Amino acid sequence: MRRVVITGAGTVNALGTDVAATMEAMREGRSGIGPLDLPDADRLTIRIGAQVRGHDPAAHFDRQRIAMLDRYAQFALMAAGQAVAQAGLTFDGALADRSGVILGTSGGGLITQDDSYREVYAHGKNRVHPFVVPRLMNSAAAAQIAMAHNLMGPSFTVSSACASSNHAIAQAVQMIRTGMAPVMLTGGAEAMLCFGGVKAWEGLRVMSNDTCRPFCATRSGMVQGEGAGVFVLEERDHARARGAEILAEIAGVAMTSDAFDIVMPSQRGAERAMARALADAGLDAGDVAYVNAHGTATAANDRIESAAIGRVFGARTDGLMVSSTKSMHGHCIGATGAIELLACIMALRDGVVAPTANFVAPDPECPLDVVPNKARQARVTACLSNAFAFGGMNAVLALRAV
Amino acid sequence: MTTDIRARVRAIVAEQAMVDPSDVTEDQTPADLGVDSMGLVEAIFAIEEEFDIRVPFNANEPTKSGFDISSVGAIVAAVERLVAEQKG
Numbered sequence: 491m492r493r494v495v496i497t498g499a500g501t502v503n504a505l506g507t508d509v510a511a512t513m514e515a516m517r518e519g520r521s522g523i524g525p526l527d528l529p530d531a532d533r534l535t536i537r538i539g540a541q542v543r544g545h546d547p548a549a550h551f552d553r554q555r556i557a558m559l560d561r562y563a564q565f566a567l568m569a570a571g572q573a574v575a576q577a578g579l580t581f582d583g584a585l586a587d588r589s590g591v592i593l594g595t596s597g598g599g600l601i602t603q604d605d606s607y608r609e610v611y612a613h614g615k616n617r618v619h620p621f622v623v624p625r626l627m628n629s630a631a632a633a634q635i636a637m638a639h640n641l642m643g644p645s646f647t648v649s650s651a652c653a654s655s656n657h658a659i660a661q662a663v664q665m666i667r668t669g670m671a672p673v674m675l676t677g678g679a680e681a682m683l684c685f686g687g688v689k690a691w692e693g694l695r696v697m698s699n700d701t702c703r704p705f706c707a708t709r710s711g712m713v714q715g716e717g718a719g720v721f722v723l724e725e726r727d728h729a730r731a732r733g734a735e736i737l738a739e740i741a742g743v744a745m746t747s748d749a750f751d752i753v754m755p756s757q758r759g760a761e762r763a764m765a766r767a768l769a770d771a772g773l774d775a776g777d778v779a780y781v782n783a784h785g786t787a788t789a790a791n792d793r794i795e796s797a798a799i800g801r802v803f804g805a806r807t808d809g810l811m812v813s814s815t816k817s818m819h820g821h822c823i824g825a826t827g828a829i830e831l832l833a834c835i836m837a838l839r840d841g842v843v844a845p846t847a848n849f850v851a852p853d854p855e856c857p858l859d860v861v862p863n864k865a866r867q868a869r870v871t872a873c874l875s876n877a878f879a880f881g882g883m884n885a886v887l888a889l890r891a892v
Numbered sequence: 893m894t895t896d897i898r899a900r901v902r903a904i905v906a907e908q909a910m911v912d913p914s915d916v917t918e919d920q921t922p923a924d925l926g927v928d929s930m931g932l933v934e935a936i937f938a939i940e941e942e943f944d945i946r947v948p949f950n951a952n953e954p955t956k957s958g959f960d961i962s963s964v965g966a967i968v969a970a971v972e973r974l975v976a977e978q979k980g
Contacts, residue, residue, distance in 0.1 A: 535946075695933045695951040711952040753930060789952040 493726040494666045495892065496737040496835065498579070500572025502565045503717030503819045503829050504540035508572055512819070512829070513836050516844035517865045521818045523701050523713050530685045536692040536699055539683050540715030540820025558621055559634065560599030565718035565825075566631035566679035567638055574639055577722035577734060579673065581640040588671050590643035591635045592662045593720070594654030594678030596824035597687060598647075599626030604686040631679045635720070643671045652784070654678050655719065655827030656877035656885035660743035662723050672728045677828035679718035688714065694753070696788050702821070704785035704814035704846050705792050705860045707853040712786050715820020719828025738838045741872070741890040742771025748882025755791055755878050760784075760798035763884035764874060768802075771888035773872050775806040778888075780837045780873040782830045783860075785814020785846065786821055795878065796856040811868065813861040817847035827877040831887070837870040838891040897975060900942055901968045908935040918965030925964075929954075932961060939971055945978045947971075 501508065504522025505515035515522065522540040531537055547556045547564055559567070570591075581589055602625040606618040624630060629647040636645045644665060648658040655678030662676035682688075691697055691714060698711035729736055744766035748759035768775065784795055792814075800807050815833045822829050833844040842865050849862035875887045899913070906913040909925035916925065922932050929951050936947050936959075947970075949957045959974075960966040 693933075693937065695936070695949055698950075698952070709952065711950060787952075 492667050492669060494663045494723050494740045495726045495729050496721050496740065497724045497729050497734045498573035498575070498577030498722030499737060499832065499835060500569035500576070501717065501719045501829055501832060502542055502568050503822060504542055504715055505819050507568070509832060512832055515818060516815060516833055516836060517842055519818070519845045519847045519863050519865060521701065521847045522715070523820055526683065526688065528684060534685070534688055534692065536688055536697045538699065538701065538713055539688065540713060541683055542717055558624055560602045560625040560630065561681035562595060562597070562599060562679045562718070563625070563631040563634050565681060565716070566593060566720060567634055569677065569679070569718040569720035570635045570639065570675055573675065573720045573722045577724070579722065585672060586640045586642050588643045589641050589673040590645040590665070590671055591632050591641050591675040592644070592646060592648060592658045593632040593635065593676065594648045594658035594824045594828065595628055595631060595680055596649055596651050596654055597680060597682045598628035599630060600682050600687050601684045602626040604684040607686070635675055639675065641675060649824065650883040650885070651879040651881060652821065652823055652826060653877035653879035653883050653885045654824035656875065656887055657745060657883070659721070659740070659827065659887060660745055660885050663740050663743050666723055666725050672725050674723045675720055676723055677718065677720035678825040680823045680825040681716045682823055683714060683716045698787065701848050702787045702817045703848045703850060704783065704787040704817050705796065705853060705856040705858060706849050707851040709787040709789065709792060711788055713820045715822040717819065717822050717829055718825050719831060721828070721831065736892045738835050739890045739892050740887055742767045742769070742773065742888035744770055744886050746884045748884070750882050753880050755794045756882055757794045757798045757801070759882050759884050760795055760876070760878050761801050763886040764798065764802045764876065767874060767886035767888040771872070771890065773888055775803045777872045778874055779811060779868060779870040780843050781810065781812045782833050782873065782875040783812050783814045784876045784878045785816055787814070787816065791878065793855045795876065796858055799858060807858065810859065811843050811861050811866065812858045813844055813846045815844050827875060827885070831875055834873045834875050834889050837873055838889060841867055841869055843868050843870065897972050898968045901939065901971050902964065904935055904938045904942060905964055905967070916964055918963065918968070920964050922961060943971060943975050943979070945974045947974060
């Protein structure tokens with residue numbers, strides 16, 4: 491079977507506008523969560539989030555392009571540009587013909603929708619910007635990346651709420667494995683921190699108003715983030731033949747559905763996803779030193795995810811490091827799995843395991859080594875990255891060091 | 893006023909539980925009535941709309957929210973207090 495490696499990575503999120511800055515924040519256990527700065531924030535009950543601060547579109551795109559780009563697509567393009575630059579690839583000829591992009595997102599151009607609805611409903615206008623549709627499409631960011639990098643193979647968007655990125659990455663892996671594409675750009679992008687995007691979430695009563703404390707006894711819920719993570723995935727022999735630097739191998743992927751509840755997670759669904767990712771990668775539980783958890787800091791997710799990890803890893807749970815970097819970059823919804831993959835790459839390449847920040851006290855219902863507050867040096871040769879979405883749609887990636 | 897709030901809260905809980913309001917008693921818990929955590933969130937939303945009040949409630953830490961949901965009677969009392977505080 492063809493093997494799939496990562497040869498480029500890019501990101502924009504609350505911790506930084508590139509991979510180096512993001513990893514530095516993760517090493518320091520620094521959280522990007524703070525007061526939300528957005529229109530009508532005074533009418534929100536939940537007023538914190540992990541925002542990308544100081545983002546200036548004009549520093550990255552010219553006027554004509556900005557008119558076509560929602561914030562989520564801007565993040566996606568910036569991350570993709572970094573990833574392609576690192577990979578050192580130029581897409582032309584047969585490579586361009588067959589390479590593509592599969593991106594995860596949940597809200598797509600939600601800020602464009604929010605702004606446009608405000609104009610017509612709140613301000614009584616009878617006209618919106620002519621490019622509302624090309625900006626808000628859930629496929630817009632993938633299309634913009636394809637245009638920017640001349641990717642003419644399979645390109646589309648995957649949407650499975652909080653597992654969108656991992657589902658997208660799993661699709662890209664499968665396409666390279668089958669030989670459909672030699673190189674795929676993949677990951678996710680989300681920009682949901684607008685009045686409507688936060689208002690919708692606060693209605694569910696699962697959001698924290700102080701900070702995100704995954705697996706902590708005093709955890710009080712989710713905190714939203716935003717951003718993008720994009721990776722260049724490449725068939726291993728293709729990468730080796732051109733002497734590319736390989737960041738890590740995506741050795742296994744698995745996708746399961748709970749077929750249970752639209753918001754409540756199921757332990758069994760999470761177990762099945764983790765176990766199948768291990769099997770797909772040819773890994774035993776004992777090979778894995780680190781799990782980047784879904785770890786949303788809701789009461790339900792963290793309890794159930796902990797139980798699922800305990801079942802899958804059994805006696806190997808002792809000595810297993812499990813952290814949730816959502817404590818730092820927030821829950822970036824459709825982009826979160828991609829941003830969290832950076833913590834996996836850091837563990838595999840640099841031997842640094844990102845911590846669970848904001849941790850105060852252990853919860854007996856989450857009996858795991860959650861790497862509280864301080865990053866840890868450790869030799870990690872394989873790790874898992876979990877994503878368990880509303881709707882019970884789970885996608886787990888298994889990574890191996892090279 | 894008190895009777896009115898009691899009746900309106902009971903009607904909201906009954907609607908969520910899909911039972912007749914006369915079958916809702918003060919000592920029942922939401923769970924007794926088959927109302928799960930998401931049903932409770934929806935009932936609290938209905939209470940906020942009905943009384944034009946803001947109910948503090950976080951499903952992750954329901955006992956710390958200052959809104960007692962331990963029984964129908966407790967919910968009625970909590971709504972009476974919030975109405976007095978916010979509409980008084």
